Amino acid sequence: MKGAVAFFGAVVMLERLLRNLEGRCRVRPYDRVVIGCSGGADSVALSFLLARLASSFPLRLHLAHLDHALRPDSAVDADFVSGMAERLHLPFHHARIEVNRVRRRGENLEAAARRVRRDFLRQVADEVGAEHVALAHHRLDQAETILFRLVRGAGTNGLTGMAWCDPPFIRPLLDIHPDSLRTWLRREGLSWREDPSNADLNLSRNRLRHEVLPRLEAINSGAVDHLVAFGERMAVDETFWSEQVDAWLARELCEREGAREVAATALGRCPRALRMRIWLRLLRLAAGRQVDLTQAHLEACDRLLDGASQSDCHLPGLWVGRRYDRILVAVRAPEPPGCWQVELSGPGSLRLPGGALLRAEIASEAGRLTPNQAAFDLSSLEFPLVVRNRRPGDRFRPEGGAGERKLKDVFIDARVPREKRDALPLLLSGEHILWVAGFRRSSLFCPVRGEKVLILTLEPAIKA
Template sequence: MESRLAASLISRIRRLRLFSPGETVIVAVSGGADSVALLDILVHLEIEGLTLVVAHLNHSLRGAASDGDEEFVASLASRYQLPFVTRRVDVAALARDGRLSLEDAGRAARYAFFELTANERNADAIALAHHRDDQAETVLIRLLRGSGGAGLSAMSPVRGKLRRPLLKVSRKELENYLKLRGLTWRTDESNADTAILRNSIRHQLIPQLERYNPKVSERLAATAEILSGDEELLEQVAAAAFARLVECSPAAVRLPLGLLLREPRGLRLRLYRLALHELRGDLRRISFAHLEAVDHLASGERPSARLKLPGDCVVSRGYDSLSFSGQWRAPAGNWQLVVSGEGRHTLPVDSALVVERIPCPEKLDSGSRLVAFIDPEAAPFPWTVRNFRPGDRFTPLGMTGEQKVKDLFINEKIPLGERSRVPLIESAGRIIWVAGIRVSEHAKVKATAEKVWRVEILRV
C-alpha cells in the first residue's frame, strides 16, 4: 500500500513537470503534515541535479510551540541532509503596525521570506504545500468576500517562482502517506480556532456542504482549475488590448477614451485593473466597486471629472483620455552621478550610496536588499549611478540571458511613480546593480576574490 500511494503521488508531480533537472528549489516547510509530506515527496522525485533547500519562518506567535516547530523542521532538514534556512519574525507586530489580521500579516511575512531566500540562493522555484482542500477553502473564502473569475480561480500550480505540486492531492491522502512512511508532523493548535474564517470554513461550512455533495472539496477545486484556464485566456486578451491602447509616462497611465469605450465592458474593467497595477505595483484595497466607479466615470456624460481611489491614486477623465496618476511624490526627472571610488555619495532621490572595500565575507548574504557585494575586478571605476531609462537591460545574478529592467520592476511590484527613484549602478557600460532589487551576473563575486566592494543604499 505504501509503495502504491507514494508512487501515485510522485507520478502526479512528475506529470506536472513543475521542476527541471539542475534547479534549486526552496521548500517551504512549516512542520505541518502537508509540508512534511511535500518535502519527503520532493526528496524522492529523483530528478537529476535537483537541489532542495528547506525554509522555515518562525512567526513568534505561539511561544515555545513556535520554537518547537522550528527545531522540528531543522531536525527534518538534517535527517535529509539538506540546507536549512530559518528566520524569526514578530508577526503580531507586523499585523499591528500594518493594520492587518494575523493571517494576512503571516502570509505576507512568509512570502517575503521565501522570495528573499530564493534570491539569496539563486533558486529557480519555491515549492509550497497547498493541497486540494486548501484550494476548496480558498474558493469559498473568496466567494464569501466577493470575487470575480480571477479570485475564484484561487491558487495556480505555477505563478512566477511559486510551485504548488499538491493541488490535486487531498489532505487525507497526505496524512495517509505520512502514516505509511512512518513520518511525524507538528500540529498547530490555532488551526482549530473557528473564530478564524478559514478554520470555520474547514471545520463547519465544508462538513455542512458535504451533506449535499460528499465530494464538494474535489468539485470546488475542479471549478477553480476550470476558471483558472478561462482566466489565463482572458488575461492574454486584456494584456494585448492594454499594450495596444495604453500610453505610459513616468507620472501617469493613459487610455484613449474613444477606443476604450468601443471595448466590451468586461474587457474595460480588466484594462482598469492593469492600469492601476502598472501605476501602483499592486491592487490592494481595489474592489469591483472601484472598477465599476472608474467605468462609470469613463462612460458618463461629464467631459471632465476626477475619482479618488485607495492608495493615493486619482483617475481623471479628459475630453479624449482616461488618466491614472498618483498623488505621492512626483517622480524624479532624469539624473545621473559619476562615482570614482570609495566613500559616501549623495544621490538626488533622498538617498545616498556608500561604497567601501572590505575583505570578502564568508557569506554574501547581508540580510538586507539595500546592501550588495560586488567583485572589484568585474566592476572597475568610474561608476555611473543614474535612474531608469526606457530600454535598459541587464543580466540578473544566476541567469545567462538579459532581462528588461522594466520587467524586473513589474515582477517586483515597483510602482510606476517610484521607478525613476531606483538607482541603477553602471560599470564599463553595464548595469551591475539595480539598487535594492537585484545584482547583475556581471558583478558576481568570484570564489577567488579576497576583497569586495560593499555597496549600500541609505535612505536620507
C-alpha cells in the same frame, strides 16, 4: 472517508508529484528549489516527497522556515524543521519575524503573516539562486480559496484559484487531498507539528474549512471537487481574456510621469467583460505587485467613465483619476506644487521649480516660433518680469480671445488636466499675465514691426 478523497501509495504519490513538477509547475532536473516548510503535515509531506524524488528527478533542494512569533512555543516548530533538514541533508534557512510588529495599517493578521512569509521565501530564493519556491497548498486549500474569494466579491479572475506556477512559487500538490498526504505520512512513519491556530474559528479561513465546507459536502459529497473543477474552467476562460487584455494594452497603454494612462473613450468602447479585466491589469501594473482587490473596487473605477470629466477614485494603495479623455492609474494622486515665484531681470536663463529652464533673449524680430516660445515687444515690458505658478482668481486675456477671462475657465475650455494647470509657469509683467508657458500667450505686448522683441523659450524638465 469522503467520496471525493482518494488515497495513494508511495509510488503513485511520487509519480503524481513528478508529473505535476514537470508539467504544470515547469520544473526541470537540477533546478534549485526552496521548500517553504512550517512543520505541518502538508509541508512535511512535500519536503519528504521531493527529497525522495532525487533518484529519478534530481533537484537541488533547500528547506526554509519562518517563525512568525505568534505563539509562545513557535520556536519548537523551528527546531522541528531544522531537525528535518538535518535528516534530509538539506541546507536550512530560518528567520524569526514578529508579524504583529510589522503589520500594516488596516492589514489583518492572516494577510500580514502571508505577506511576510512570502517576502522571506523570495529573499531566500534570491540568496541561493533558486528558480522555484515550492508551497504545500493542496486540493482542499484550492477549494477554500475559490470559495473564500467568491464570498468576498472577487471577479472571475479571482475565481481561478491559486496557480500551479506563479513564479517563483509553485504548488505541486494542488490536485492531492490533505487526507491522502496524512495517510501517506502515517504509512511512512513520519511525524509533523500541529498548529493550534488552524482550529481557531475566529479566523475566516478556518470557519470555511471546519464549518462551511463540511455543510456543502453534506449536500453533495463532491463539493470540493466541483469547486476545484469550477476554478479550472475559469482558468481556461481567463487565459483567453488575458490574451485579449495584452493585445488591447499593447495598442492603448502609455506611461507618463509614473502613471499608467489610457483613453477613456477607447476603454469605454470595450465590452464590459474585457473592460473589467483591463481595469484589473491596469491596477496591478501600477501597483507593481498583486493587489487585494474586489469586484466592488473595479466597479468604482468603471464609474469614472460615466462621471465628471475630472474625477478621482481612491483604492487601497492606489489612485485612479479621470482627466477629460484620459484615465490615469498610479500609486498615489499627483500632489499639487506649493506656491512659487521667481524673477527674470533680463536676458539669460532661469531654472524654475520642478526643473524646467526658461531662456530669454533679445532679437530684432520674432521670426518663426515653436509652441514652447513666445515673443513680446521689449519696450512694453516692465522688468523684472515675474514667473510663478497659478493663483486663485488669476485672469488672462488669451490671444485671439474675446477679452479678459478667468484663467481657470480658459483651462477648462481647453480641457487642460487639473495637475497640468498647476505645473504651467505663468510669465507676468506688472499685474498682467503675458504667457502661460507652453500653452498660450496673451494678446498684450505683441511684437511691433521694426522694434526689438524679447523671445522666451521654455525647455521642459528632463525626467529621470
